[in-house]
Amino acid sequence: MASHLGGLSGAPVVRVESLVRSFGPRTILDGLSLDIEKGEFVALLGRSGSGKSTLLRALADLDDKVSGSGRIETPDKKSVVFQDARLLPWKRVLENVVLGLDLPDAAERGQVALEEVGLSGRETAWPVELSGGEQQRVALARSLVRDPDLLLADEPFGALDALTRLRMHDLLRQLCARHQPAVLLVTHDVDEAVTLADRVLVLDNGAIAADIVIDVPRPRDHGHRRFGEIRSELLRHLGVETKPVLPV
Amino acid sequence: MNAISHTAAVALPIPYASDERGLVPPAAKPRKTGRRRLALGRAIPLGALIGPALLLVIWSLGSVAGLIDPRTLPAPWSVVGTAIDLIAEGKLQDHLMTSAWRAAQGLVFGILIGTVLALISGLSRVGEAIIDGPVQIKRAIPTLALIPLLMLWFGIGEGMKVTAIALAVLIPIYIQTHSSLRSIDSRYVELAQTLRMGYGEFIREVILPGALPGFFLGLRLAVTYAWLSLVVVEQVNATSGIGYMIDLARNYGQTDIVIVGLVVYALLGLGCDGIVRFFQERSLSWRRTLAD
Numbered sequence: 285m286a287s288h289l290g291g292l293s294g295a296p297v298v299r300v301e302s303l304v305r306s307f308g309p310r311t312i313l314d315g316l317s318l319d320i321e322k323g324e325f326v327a328l329l330g331r332s333g334s335g336k337s338t339l340l341r342a343l344a345d346l347d348d349k350v351s352g353s354g355r356i357e358t359p360d361k362k363s364v365v366f367q368d369a370r371l372l373p374w375k376r377v378l379e380n381v382v383l384g385l386d387l388p389d390a391a392e393r394g395q396v397a398l399e400e401v402g403l404s405g406r407e408t409a410w411p412v413e414l415s416g417g418e419q420q421r422v423a424l425a426r427s428l429v430r431d432p433d434l435l436l437a438d439e440p441f442g443a444l445d446a447l448t449r450l451r452m453h454d455l456l457r458q459l460c461a462r463h464q465p466a467v468l469l470v471t472h473d474v475d476e477a478v479t480l481a482d483r484v485l486v487l488d489n490g491a492i493a494a495d496i497v498i499d500v501p502r503p504r505d506h507g508h509r510r511f512g513e514i515r516s517e518l519l520r521h522l523g524v525e526t527k528p529v530l531p532v
Numbered sequence: 533m534n535a536i537s538h539t540a541a542v543a544l545p546i547p548y549a550s551d552e553r554g555l556v557p558p559a560a561k562p563r564k565t566g567r568r569r570l571a572l573g574r575a576i577p578l579g580a581l582i583g584p585a586l587l588l589v590i591w592s593l594g595s596v597a598g599l600i601d602p603r604t605l606p607a608p609w610s611v612v613g614t615a616i617d618l619i620a621e622g623k624l625q626d627h628l629m630t631s632a633w634r635a636a637q638g639l640v641f642g643i644l645i646g647t648v649l650a651l652i653s654g655l656s657r658v659g660e661a662i663i664d665g666p667v668q669i670k671r672a673i674p675t676l677a678l679i680p681l682l683m684l685w686f687g688i689g690e691g692m693k694v695t696a697i698a699l700a701v702l703i704p705i706y707i708q709t710h711s712s713l714r715s716i717d718s719r720y721v722e723l724a725q726t727l728r729m730g731y732g733e734f735i736r737e738v739i740l741p742g743a744l745p746g747f748f749l750g751l752r753l754a755v756t757y758a759w760l761s762l763v764v765v766e767q768v769n770a771t772s773g774i775g776y777m778i779d780l781a782r783n784y785g786q787t788d789i790v791i792v793g794l795v796v797y798a799l800l801g802l803g804c805d806g807i808v809r810f811f812q813e814r815s816l817s818w819r820r821t822l823a824d
Contacts, residue, residue, distance in 0.1 A: 346722055346726065363726065374744070374816075375737070383727055383729075410818045411818075412818060
């Protein structure tokens with residue numbers, strides 16, 4: 285099941301081996317191993333408390349207060365999109381995009397990134413003046429302006445309404461096609477995972493319980509037979525029994 | 533009709549019970565009166581002046597009607613007359629300049645020292661261990677109580693006065709800036725980490741702007757503290773300044789000059805607060821608060 289189509293050439297950009305992370309007596313990640321190929325879009329599903337965010341934070345180097353062991357290799361150029369847009373409220377939109385970007389042409393790059401997410405013209409707005417979806421688009425621009433080899437996204441659309449979420453899916457897909465970063469998208473939305481990802485992982489009991497390559501042709505139609513099959517399989521791994529969507 | 537709505541219809545023999553859709557509970561009727569909005573309404577133009585103007589009217593009416601003894605409180609116009617005389621003689625300006633200069637020096641030193649201490653203590657555990665205790669002890673001692681010691685150390689000259697003011701000023705600056713530094717959202721610290729900011733950049737872009745609201749609150753308190761301390765040091769031992777002018781007038785029973793001095797203090801205090809607020813609003817224009 286673990287054989288995947290994309291990125292057969294070259295070494296993986298992310299390599300995790302026997303990762304253990306625990307909070308006190310509770311072991312959250314228990315010997316987890318994972319490879320992500322260059323440019324591969326991986327979605328990570330799992331029930332609440334299954335350790336999705338713990339894994340993502342470990343890859344983002346944000347878990348220095350957590351005890352554990354294991355080996356993690358990630359590229360130097362990586363960026364994180366959080367569930368909240370996490371814009372600094374005292375910086376204008378463009379300043380937020382280029383925050384910490386130490387390049388002579390940072391401002392131009394920032395403008396290009398804002399244009400890509402459809403927010404040119406809002407460079408000098410304050411974050412508080414933007415809608416939730418717009419703020420998250422600024423956060424996407426802030427990640428992409430760094431040309432990451434790895435994009436880590438922790439339920440980035442979880443706080444958005446359903447319509448905005450669908451538009452954000454299209455946007456993220458386009459941006460990833462253009463910039464080709466490897467992506468690890470943590471989500472609890474099975475449809476989101478199947479729509480966007482090349483490969484979907486299910487995390488359970490601190491290890492990867494399922495690793496499914498999504499072979500639904502793009503653009504992916506939720507009504508496609510294969511979409512329904514994969515969806516049911518993923519839901520089963522997540523402990524939700526469903527009846528087949530279509531008679532097979 | 534199902535059993536439940538049927539029962540209800542019997543229980544409520546009022547017209548809407550026979551409505552085709554079944555029950556329309558009374559609560560579903562549109563409310564005519566709007567609910568009380570929780571946000572404040574629009575600001576009243578020049579609203580801040582209404583209260584003081586009212587006081588002035590009462591004062592004037594009381595004086596005209598003879599209800600207020602001029603020895604207790606002279607009429608507003610005689611206070612204005614006295615002020616004009618004092619300005620014509622050049623006394624008021626001299627005292628004012630002396631007082632303002634003292635307050636300014638004390639403020640500058642107090643703000644600088646308070647800010648630096650807050651940064652050291654707010655940004656490192658060691659700094660906090662060394663600095664926070666002494667500042668809290670100083671906070672517990674009223675400035676007034678320190679004056680005898682300051683007089684022994686610095687004499688009765690300007691040095692003592694400026695030191696006393698600076699010591700009073702640094703406390704609110706320190707407390708507010710420090711607590712504001714420490715309450716910066718840890719999510720922003722994480723963000724800075726994922727953006728690979730350097731320490732200097734992190735301080736400049738995240739910590740300092742985040743602590744600015746606290747600093748400004750401290751600054752507004754500090755300005756008030758500066759004028760309070762000024763009154764104390766100028767009445768304890770001085771040969772010039774507004775406080776000295778008031779103290780001298782008290783000796784001769786010149787209530788009108790005392791009032792002029794108090795009005796000057798009030799105007800200075802309000803003026804300085806206005807200046808601080810002006811800069812506060814410009815620097816913190818990214819915020820949306822209840823006041824907007």
